[in-house]
Amino acid sequence: MVDLTVGMDSRFARLAMEVAHLDKRELEHLLWDRVLHRELLRSGKPVIVDKTPTNLLRWRRVADCWPAARYIFLLRHPVHVVESAIAARPRATPTDSTELVHLFLTQLVEARQSLPGMTVRYEELTADPEAATRRTCDYLGVPWEPTMIEYGRQDHGPFLQGIGDFTDRIRAGRVLPGRPAPTQAQTPEELRSLCRALGYL
DSSP: OTTOOOOOOSHHHHHHHHHTTOOHHHHHHHHHHHHHHHHHHHHTOSOOOOOOGGGGGGHHHHHHHOTTOOOEEEEOOHHHHHHHHHHHOTTSOHHHHHHHHHHHHHHHHHHHHHSOOEEEEHHHHHHOHHHHHHHHHHHHTOOOOGGGTOGGGSOOOOOOTTSSOOSHHHHTSSOOOOOOOOOSTTSOHHHHHHHHHTTOO
């Protein structure tokens, strides 16, 4: 969402927005809010939950745009995050994927230190999906539904790379068990500080 930008192609447009006391940043916030509002109306649901990974890189803008937002910090062992990134980006080198994950997780650590919210660990979610999703629903103030963990019964549209998960695991239609956590010896040195910051070491 926060990758959508606004352009003002004429001096008259810039003048009109100046008179309206709207700068480019505020116009982008209006655009983002309107797109999400449209999707919320189409869904018929009372709350929208957005899990766009790149929002993490601009979490300060997200917080500025939606000051009343509630945050859920979804954590996963950094080694497994790197493995997933490598699998999802076969054209990238493992080093590039590791550096990208490091950037994202560094922002996650900063966001968790700055914003209120609840934490859900991937490992808890895959071990007991019902308990983890019930706790999340309680936090959001929405009723829990069994289809939340049996999501294969619903039509969610196409699984496309770039706009959501697209791997074989998501196509299973149910929450699959996670992999065993790596030991400290199996954790590369460059990920250990992040592991400690996220409570994995």
